[in-house]
Amino acid sequence: MTDDNLLMMRYRLLWFIPVLFLSACSPEPVHETRFMMGTLVEFTIEGVPRATAMKAIAAAAGEMARIERKMSIYGPKDNPIKRFNRTPERTDFIFDDEIDKLLAMAVAIEAASGHAFHPALGSLNRLWGFSLDPPPSAPPKRDAIRRLLPAGGCLKRTGDHRWQRMTRSCQIDLGGIAKGYAIERGMAQLIQHGVRHALINAGGDIASIGDNMGKPWRIGIRHPRKPGGLLGWIHLKHNECIVTSGDYERFFMYHGKRYHHILDPRTGYPATRAIGTTVIAKEAALADAWSTALFVMGARGLEPLQQQGMAALVVRSDGTIIMNEAMQKRFHSIETR
Ligand code: ADP
Numbered sequence: 001m002t003d004d005n006l007l008m009m010r011y012r013l014l015w016f017i018p019v020l021f022l023s024a025c026s027p028e029p030v031h032e033t034r035f036m037m038g039t040l041v042e043f044t045i046e047g048v049p050r051a052t053a054m055k056a057i058a059a060a061a062g063e064m065a066r067i068e069r070k071m072s073i074y075g076p077k078d079n080p081i082k083r084f085n086r087t088p089e090r091t092d093f094i095f096d097d098e099i100d101k102l103l104a105m106a107v108a109i110e111a112a113s114g115h116a117f118h119p120a121l122g123s124l125n126r127l128w129g130f131s132l133d134p135p136p137s138a139p140p141k142r143d144a145i146r147r148l149l150p151a152g153g154c155l156k157r158t159g160d161h162r163w164q165r166m167t168r169s170c171q172i173d174l175g176g177i178a179k180g181y182a183i184e185r186g187m188a189q190l191i192q193h194g195v196r197h198a199l200i201n202a203g204g205d206i207a208s209i210g211d212n213m214g215k216p217w218r219i220g221i222r223h224p225r226k227p228g229g230l231l232g233w234i235h236l237k238h239n240e241c242i243v244t245s246g247d248y249e250r251f252f253m254y255h256g257k258r259y260h261h262i263l264d265p266r267t268g269y270p271a272t273r274a275i276g277t278t279v280i281a282k283e284a285a286l287a288d289a290w291s292t293a294l295f296v297m298g299a300r301g302l303e304p305l306q307q308q309g310m311a312a313l314v315v316r317s318d319g320t321i322i323m324n325e326a327m328q329k330r331f332h333s334i335e336t337r
């Protein structure tokens, strides 16, 4: 080989190596955090340039904020849910397609969970005040709780997009399902902006698409009594969602007893059959509502979820973890003392 040829080869190699290197590397993952829906929402996006990811996140966050404004019973602004809650009993109220569909899903889950999930605990939740500022420090009076207990099935669809509340205390509160729905819609926005690999984590409600650099997304499940500690972890399959509910999210201690924000619709008091629950499903709204339902039902809710193809676990107050078969197959425990 002549000196000229050698020089030429070196030159080609020098040019070639950075090109190879650049094409082998996908863009850096983008992490962004926003505060909304009363929690920190974390976006993780892989596989697109930062500018694309940031545009997609802005669109997703905008969509989630829209849903929060439209569906929350808290805050100063009026919305269709608050208007419905002020409508006299047994009077038709017409909702748009979006709320009609979500309510239909919520009412179906109410029936399937034996009224453990109740989408019309609005007056009771306001009485407890876990979502108010300042948060409560003592339970309400027993009589007041009893007065505001809504009957199971008090929310009725009377016709096309038409809904009625059957009793005065029957007021919609979508707090147990709307966050899941919001991250679902947020994810749809990311997809519309060309994102194919992403996680949205809204304080334990997680939606996913694609994977993490060719590997499945690995999700830690929070320990309900060890801040920063994990119970275990699982790998998400394509486009799965995982939701965890716990009595550590919003609570106060009163006379040595913990009072938290997931209420048993039969008693009107915080549910006692679990301290943490996790559900994996194809849709985040479904996983969200069922993790709340399972929290009220306790371990006896695991089998119905197995029948519906959802992996689920319950942590009981003594710390024992009970799983359905679908969860046992994929749960990796983390031994802690
Ligand atoms: P988080 O919002 O902390 O993730 P959940 O998804 O379990 O927790 O939802 C709790 C919220 O759902 C409460 O703040 C309240 O608005 C509502 N809620 C409380 N108890 C019930 C219940 N039994 N059924 C349906 N919604 C409930």
Ligand code: MG
Pocket: 175, 176, 177, 245, 287, 288, 289, 290, 291, 292
């Ligand atoms: Mg929920």
